[in-house]
Amino acid sequence: MANRKYIVxxxxxxxxxxxxxxxxxxxxxxxxxxxxxAALCPPATLIAPMAEAVKGFAVGGQDCHAEPKGAxxxxxxxxxxxxxxxxxxIVGHSxxxxxxxxxxxxxxxxxxxxxxxxxxxxxxxxxxKNVREDAEAEAYVLNQLDxxxxxxxxxxxxxxxYEPIWAIGTGLTPTADDVRVMHAAIRGKLIDRYGPELGAxxxxxxxxxxxxxxxxxxxxxxNVDGALVGGASLTAAKFVPIIEAAAAL
Ligand code: 13P
Numbered sequence: 323m324a325n326r327k328y329i330v331x332x333x334x335x336x337x338x339x340x341x342x343x344x345x346x347x348x349x350x351x352x353x354x355x356x357x358x359x360a361a362l363c364p365p366a367t368l369i370a371p372m373a374e375a376v377k378g379f380a381v382g383g384q385d386c387h388a389e390p391k392g393a394x395x396x397x398x399x400x401x402x403x404x405x406x407x408x409x410x411x412i413v414g415h416s417x418x419x420x421x422x423x424x425x426x427x428x429x430x431x432x433x434x435x436x437x438x439x440x441x442x443x444x445x446x447x448x449x450x451k452n453v454r455e456d457a458e459a460e461a462y463v464l465n466q467l468d469x470x471x472x473x474x475x476x477x478x479x480x481x482x483x484y485e486p487i488w489a490i491g492t493g494l495t496p497t498a499d500d501v502r503v504m505h506a507a508i509r510g511k512l513i514d515r516y517g518p519e520l521g522a523x524x525x526x527x528x529x530x531x532x533x534x535x536x537x538x539x540x541x542x543x544x545n546v547d548g549a550l551v552g553g554a555s556l557t558a559a560k561f562v563p564i565i566e567a568a569a570a571l
Contacts, residue, residue, distance in 0.1 A: 325525050327541060327568035328481060330444060331362045332384060332412060332529075341368070342375045344507030347558035348565075349379035355569035359548075361413055362555065366398055366562025373407025382441070386416055388431035390439075400432075400439035410442035412550075414470055416487045419446075426469025433472040437479055444481045444527065444550060445470060447508075451488035454496075460507050461488070467511050475516060481525040482508055483550040484549035489530025491552060498543050501528055505545035534563030541568050 330349070333341075345362055352360035361380035364372050373381045387397040403411055413436060414429035424432075429445065436443045447466040449459040463484065472480070484504055489495050496504070505526050508509060513521030527542050529550030548568065556561040 325523060325547040326357065326359055327571065328359045328485075328525050328527060329561075329565050329568050330360070330382070330412075330527065330548065330550050331412075331561055332415070332550055332552050333362065333364045333368075333556060334384065334417070334552060335365060336556055337364045339366055339371060341556070342372060344378075344557050345376050348555075348561050349376035349382045351558060351562040352379060352565050355565055358565055358568045360565050361410055363395075363410070366403075366406070369403065369406040369408050382408050382412065382444075384412050384415065386411045386413065386432055386436050386441075388428065390435070391422060399471055400436040400441050401558045403436075404439055404441060408441060410444065411436050412444045412446060412483075414446045416446060416448055416490065420487070426466055429470040430472055431459075433470065433480070434474060434539050437442050437472055437474055442479045442481070443472075444483050445557055446471075446483045446485050446529070446550070448483075448485040448487050448490075448530070454486060454488060460504060461510070463504060464507060464511055466509065467515075471511075471515055474568075475520055478523060478525075481548070482512065483527040483529045484508060485529035485550060491531070493531050495531050495536060495540065501540060501546060502543045505543065532564060534560060534567065537564040537567035538570070541571055 363382040383403040386400045413432040449462045525547035527548040533551045
């Protein structure tokens with residue numbers, strides 16, 4: 323049975339209080355599509371006001387620390403995200419892996435901390451351009467998964483997002499066939515790791531230049547259970563068509 327589609331917006335370092343109007347419009351539109359799960363991951367400063375403004379709609383963090391508390395200036399634990407109203411968090415985004423030197427082991431520890439705290443997790447993987455050009459993308463991504471998937475039962479609370487780095491914010495996307503091949507490989511890894519039932523139920527999102535124009539094609543690919551959307555999630559005008567595309571499948 324196909325998994326429910328999961329459409330998640332990652333606002334990255336964008337969005338102040340004025341942007342709550344967009345979140346409200348997105349949540350309202352999403353409520354009309356009960357067959358699709360939708361969520362927004364705003365900057366940490368906006369989690370509490372957004373959760374308050376869009377009650378019943380899922381709001382998440384973009385990262386969390388592996389430790390529950392302590393002397394970690396500038397960091398946010400999974401428990402603090404939850405206290406602010408988050409029900410999920412992204413971990414291992416390439417902008418964290420690359421910009422902040424996060425290793426697979428660090429990402430795994432974050433995922434485990436978030437899941438044991440009770441947050442749903444979206445764990446990101448994806449290859450850089452040169453790895454794709456060298457035809458090593460699949461091995462690279464599977465290796466990332468080996469090192470960063472948490473050793474706890476997955477299923478509905480864990481999603482993997484395949485985000486090829488060269489497709490993020492560039493307007494470039496892999497072909498539908500490339501996405502199909504990569505998502506099938508990720509599915510195989512999830513089944514190896516968590517068994518046939520939970521491995522099949524763990525959603526695999528595609529991310530990287532998803533828009534209302536390409537959502538129907540990308541979301542229609544086998545083993546694409548949703549999308550992780552950056553730029554096109556910042557406004558209702560751009561994000562709602564992606565939710566609608568998922569609902570129409
Ligand atoms: P874009 O949709 O802007 O390419 O960003 C993708 C992304 O990084 C989502 O996490």
